[in-house]
Amino acid sequence: MSSLYQHGTLAMLMGKQMQGTASVAELLAHGDTGIGTFEGLDGEGIILDGKVYQALSNGQVVQVTDQDVLLPFVSVHFHEPTEVLPFxxxxxxxLSSKLEKFQLDNIFAAIKFxxxxxxxxxxxVAKQTIPFPSLLDVSKNQPEFHRDDVAGTLVGYYAPEIFNGPTAAGxxxxxxxxxxxxxxxxxxxxATEVDGTLQLFDDFIQHLPIDNAEFRDMSLDLDGLSSGIKASEGRKA
Structure with missing residues (x-):
C-alpha cells in the first residue's frame, strides 16, 4: 500500500483560509517528499529527502530547519517509487502523453525526476496578511521567474479531475x-537527461484542521471553484 497524505485543501485557500494549521514536524511524520505552501502563502514549499525548502517571492530559497513552522496546505508521501519514467x-x-500507458486519469500519482x-x-506567491484575500486574487499579481540551462529536481503530483477542490486536478x-x-x-x-520515477497511490489521506476556528467557520462559494483553481494554478498541462 502506498499513501499520499494531504493536510488542508486548495478550496480553503480559495476561501481565504491561509493560516498555518500543521507544523513541519507533523508533516514529516507522514512523508519525506512533497510540496506545499507556508502560513499566509509565504512562498512555495519543496520537500526532498526529508528536507524542507522555501522559495520566497524575492527569488531567494532557504532551507526550513525550524520544525515548528506552520503550513496551511501541503501534500507529502514517503518516496517508494513504483515505476521508472519511460522517457x-x-x-x-x-508530460501527460508520455505517461499515458500508466492510465493516471482516475488515480493519484507522484512524479520526481x-x-x-x-x-x-x-x-x-508573496506572503499575505490578515484579512487574507482569496487565492485567485493573489494569483493575479504574483512574482514570476525564469531560468535557462539549470540542473535540478521536479517533484509533484497528479490528481483526478473529481478531486479538484480538495486539491488541484491534473x-x-x-x-x-x-x-x-x-x-x-x-x-x-x-528538460533533458531525465532520470526519475513515478509513484502510484492506492490511498489518499485527507487531513483537515478541525481544531482551527477560522476553518470551521469558513463559508465557501462553490460557484466557479473549479475554474478559479485552474486559473490560480496557471498550469500548462
Whole structure:
C-alpha cells in the first residue's frame, strides 16, 4: 500500500483560509517528499529527502530547519517509487502523453525526476496578511521567474479531475535547482537527461484542521471553484 497524505485543501485557500494549521514536524511524520505552501502563502514549499525548502517571492530559497513552522496546505508521501519514467526528455506540454500507458486519469500519482532543464518558468506567491484575500486574487499579481540551462529536481503530483477542490486536478509540480538558489511552483519547463520515477497511490489521506476556528467557520462559494483553481494554478498541462 502506498499513501499520499494531504493536510488542508486548495478550496480553503480559495476561501481565504491561509493560516498555518500543521507544523513541519507533523508533516514529516507522514512523508519525506512533497510540496506545499507556508502560513499566509509565504512562498512555495519543496520537500526532498526529508528536507524542507522555501522559495520566497524575492527569488531567494532557504532551507526550513525550524520544525515548528506552520503550513496551511501541503501534500507529502514517503518516496517508494513504483515505476521508472519511460522517457529521457519531456516538457510540461508532453508530460501527460508520455505517461499515458500508466492510465493516471482516475488515480493519484507522484512524479520526481532530476534533469537538465533548458528552461523553467516558475511563480512564487508573496506572503499575505490578515484579512487574507482569496487565492485567485493573489494569483493575479504574483512574482514570476525564469531560468535557462539549470540542473535540478521536479517533484509533484497528479490528481483526478473529481478531486479538484480538495486539491488541484491534473499536475501540480514544484522545482528546486541543484544549487538550491532557484525554486518555485512550475508554470512551464523543458528538460533533458531525465532520470526519475513515478509513484502510484492506492490511498489518499485527507487531513483537515478541525481544531482551527477560522476553518470551521469558513463559508465557501462553490460557484466557479473549479475554474478559479485552474486559473490560480496557471498550469500548462
Amino acid at each position: 529521457s526528455e519531456v516538457d510540461f506540454g508532453t 532530476h534533469g537538465k532543464f533548458s528552461h523553467v518558468h516558475t511563480r512564487v 499536475w501540480h509540480v514544484h522545482f528546486l535547482s541543484d544549487d538550491k538558489k532557484f525554486a518555485g511552483h512550475v508554470l512551464d519547463f523543458s
